[in-house]
Amino acid sequence: MSTQPRTERGTRTRARILAVATEVFAERGYHDASIVKITEAAEVGQGTFYLYFSSKQEIFEEVVRDLNSRVRRAMFEASSAETERLDAERAGFRAFFRFTAENPALYRIMRQAEFVAPEVLHMHYETIARGYVAGLTGAQDNGQVAPDVDTEVAAWALMGIGEMVGMRWVLWGRDGAGAGTDGAAPDGLPAEIFDHVMRLVERALSPEGAP
């Protein structure tokens, strides 16, 4: 059984393991990420791992939940910061891109979660979708999004675009040559790609072209 750390030192150790596990899962995938590899990278003994996490599965789920709350915070903060010209949900979408460009771990972990921890994966997408839905509905009320757009469908479409475009240009590199298995962090989404995507999204949602 795992326990909550009771001292400052324990808290730091636990946090280090969690951070390292996120990296290792993202780089090697759930199955190739053995407990030995994780504990070696975190520079602790194997037993220490089980002091704070009850199983490999459990830490994976915590990694997912942790990433989820981090993206959501990033998106929320970006939305809240915007005032006028660039609408909240566009800012959120941009924040999502920026976050993934900086944390490619996000994709890599989510894409394998379907078989490892389906429940938390659903939670992940659904909570993000809810954020988009809220933003889009607000924008619809302000007349900035066409009224006939189904906000839930739009939300999932936006997530799909973000994930696939991010995967293509952030993760696999801009040349499309493939990123290799080293999972090295690329330097973010090229500006022109971002512009193209935003233009597509603008048009899709804009009340202008509505019949």
Place this chain on the structure above:
Amino acid sequence: MSTQPRTERGTRTRARILAVATEVFAERGYHDASIVKITEAAEVGQGTFYLYFSSKQEIFEEVVRDLNSRVRRAMFEASSAETERLDAERAGFRAFFRFTAENPALYRIMRQAEFVAPEVLHMHYETIARGYVAGLTGAQDNGQVAPDVDTEVAAWALMGIGEMVGMRWVLWGRDGAGAGTDGAAPDGLPAEIFDHVMRLVERALSPEGAP
């Protein structure tokens, strides 16, 4: 070492193993899909597997390639069948949806392929993207798609939408309650969801709303 089948019987055995492997990989995921499970489901001995495939990794890659060529054929045939009103690339997009609704194995296998066989996975998305690009470029020439659309970005965006919307409404069920672990095939994408998605896509690509 694996060999090509030399008799009619061998060909059938090999095909049965491949078909069964696709199902098992889709239902249980690459790692939980052991060779024993596959050979038991295919009703052959373990040794028989290695007669036709040199490794687990190899058959997984063949499964991916096989699915890839099947989607592409489905999309190609759908596009070719269309003549006037519904444009080729819209038909292809619809065909992609229909295929995945009928073969949820597609998503489930592709989503785990990143860590198992990155090369073929890239090939999969890139060949599909190429198909979309060709269609979109043609449509642009005919004036059916706005000229300022970057066809490659649009292609990947379409794939992202297809994958995420399909995952949400086809794989996890229309109520969002989650699909369970049995991987049972749902009955396809609800018509109204499909309509909403198509409307978004229309607007995004349409030359009407262009500045």
Place this chain on the structure above:
Amino acid sequence: MSTQPRTERGTRTRARILAVATEVFAERGYHDASIVKITEAAEVGQGTFYLYFSSKQEIFEEVVRDLNSRVRRAMFEASSAETERLDAERAGFRAFFRFTAENPALYRIMRQAEFVAPEVLHMHYETIARGYVAGLTGAQDNGQVAPDVDTEVAAWALMGIGEMVGMRWVLWGRDGAGAGTDGAAPDGLPAEIFDHVMRLVERALSPEGAP
């Protein structure tokens, strides 16, 4: 290294750990009784355990010795209390039964001790046997036990009867349905079983039936 407690508080802590360990060993067996479980049950930290006992093996041996001296005292007191009609060794046998009925831990611990601490286990049976031998020899001198009885063989036979009958009717329950794994204390040996056993023992030892 373990130390002798130097304060009143230390003595109480040590005693509590020993008492709790007896219960845990009896309920779960030596191997399933981890130090964590013992220290948790005793409500002390893990380190505290090693303040008073140098190893798990050592505390187990102390548990055995402790139980041994407790049975022997019970038997001795019962024997001494008797004066005339019910002979000393019969009283001792009855006391052994009563003790085990009230402390099922005795059996459960002794039955696993063979592999954990053979030395102390031998000591346990041998000291008890010596007590019986003394009693039986005395009774033989008084003519209450047949002269041709080998007192040592009789002593071990009595222990065997006590252990097996106790196990069957005290530990596993009177219905023979099995006691479950919870190690719940049953309510002692039914009176009629005790009478049957005593009659057998009487006859076996009695000088009457001797040739």
Place this chain on the structure above:
Amino acid sequence: MSTQPRTERGTRTRARILAVATEVFAERGYHDASIVKITEAAEVGQGTFYLYFSSKQEIFEEVVRDLNSRVRRAMFEASSAETERLDAERAGFRAFFRFTAENPALYRIMRQAEFVAPEVLHMHYETIARGYVAGLTGAQDNGQVAPDVDTEVAAWALMGIGEMVGMRWVLWGRDGAGAGTDGAAPDGLPAEIFDHVMRLVERALSPEGAP
């Protein structure tokens, strides 16, 4: 999952593992008997073990059941062979002694089974008890056993005597010096001890001394 062997070779391998496991469990105890030790002694790979047994626990239970049926056969055959003077149940008792003298594994395994496999252990003692009860009841009908003896109590008493006397003189050596941990097979129960035990049993059961 373990499977039944399908070939002659498999059957032999499975039998060898079972035989070796009996020895190893008897010599080192359940917990110290690791799968590696068992498979090394059986000269097979570790994986081979799991071809025929689904777990360590399972093979232990099979070992118990196997020993149980072997003692019972030995006792049954001994009983059946007797005709007149030496009664069936006395022959059974003697056979039990002989068997354990030749197979000290019996005790050593049964004494640890309480915590490892309580169900099968109960079954073991109960089936043996049933055999004794049948024999004793028959002897009672023939007037060779006192009518007021409770056959079930007598059965368990006999088992207890057998186990304890056997443990003392067969397992630990005749000098009482303790057998050490090597589990070396001693050369059986000394004749005079056997005679003393039989005399006690005779007297306890005999209809002569009855009131």
Place this chain on the structure above:
DNA sequence: AATGAATGAGCATTCATTCAT
């Protein structure tokens, strides 16, 4: 006196793969 964090050797079990038949 007391604690809980840290350790690492050890264990049961799985599974892709080989090979003799």
Place this chain on the structure above:
DNA sequence: GATGAATGAATGCTCATTCAT
């Protein structure tokens, strides 16, 4: 062509024990 017996490296996890505070 087909099979199933055999393998052993690798993995997740446990637990007695040590030690700094």
